[in-house]
Amino acid sequence: MPKDSAGHLIPGRISSRRAVPSDIPRPAYVGKPAPRKHTEGDVYSPGDVELIRESGRIAAQAIELVGQHVKPGVTTEELDRIGHEFLIAQGAYPSTLGYRGYPKSLCSSVNEVICHGIPDDTVLEDGDIVNIDITAFKNGFHGDSNQTFIAGTAQPEVAQLVERTREAMNRGIKAVAPGREVNVVGRAIEAYAKRFGYGVVRDFTGHGVGRPFHSGLIIPHYDSAPHYDDVMVPGMVFTIEPMLTLGGIEWDMWADDWTVTTRDKSITAQFEHTLVVTERGAEVLTLP
Structure with missing residues (x-):
């Protein structure tokens, strides 16, 4: 089992990439070192929003299905298989597969x-807790979401972290309104999280999503981020995905150039939705 003597995770064995039927369209970045720079903005027509919603619904359903299989004794490799097979059965491509070389x-x-x-x-x-992050690509659009699940029964402080991280995301979503700067999202999230002494990760953020997997628009989850001053307008689509920890926010990157862990090995949880800004606030696009 890939954990060290202290119970901390270490890299395990990664199997080969799963096949995707040739008739399922791929994002343009598959097979390339990186996606092209997105220059088309983050505001979408109502028709495009509906296509993002379709991709988001598939991603949310995949997460819901995978979450039903999170239990002691299951491998994360098996969870990947379940999610992969569901996505391709819906005619969707798993957006992470081949994104900047990501293998799953x-x-x-x-x-x-x-x-x-x-x-x-x-x-x-x-x-154990495990965050399942799935993005579905269909009809030329991505829908991105994640949830944290508990395998068996977690310690009370860990279970509370999971539920409060979900609530932190919801509070960030409630802060969305046309005319506001995107930094209001982080202000709402950190104001809630600091009540419990949680660390609020700063270096990994929400982002614009739709035609691109990541558009370049950054949505901070922490307070004191006035430099992120994009103004929200109706039709703007992005994710909100706070990461909260029971300890610090310093992090380390594994040699795979993907896996990010808390430096102090404290437990961390995350939740994410893709949403569109409306005239009155926000509408979540990643619901089952």
Whole structure:
């Protein structure tokens, strides 16, 4: 089992990439070192928003299905298989597969992994938590979401972290309104998180999504970010995905150039939705 003597995660064995039927359209970045720079903005027509919603619904359903299989004894590799097979059955491409060389169809971030954990032969144990991050690409648009699940029964402070991270995301979403700068999202999230002494990760943020997987628009999850001053307007689409920790926010990157862990090995949770700014606030596009 890929954990060290202290119970902290270490890299496991990663299997080969899963096949995607040739009739499912790929994002343009597949097979390339990186996607092209996005220059078309983050505001979408109502018709395009509906296509993003379709991709988002598929991603949300995939996460819901994978979450039903999160339990002690299952490997994150098996969770990847479940998510992959669901996506292709819906005619959708797993957006992470081949994105900047990423080798799997979802991200599975266990315990101290902040984000971008690669599914492998890690076996979930009772009390572990795992974030499942899935993006579906269909009809030329991406829908991006994630949830944190508990395998078995977690310690009370860990279970509370999971639920409060979900609430932090919801508070960020409620802060969305046309005419406001995007930094209001982080202000709402950190104001809530600091009530419990949680660390609020700063270096990994929400982002514009739709035609591109990541557009370049940054949505901070922390307070004191006045330099992120893009003004929200109706039709703007982006993600909100706070990462909260039971300890610090310093992080380390594994040699795979993807897996990000808390430096102090503290437990961390994350939730994410893709949303569109409306005349009155925000509408979530990643619901099952």
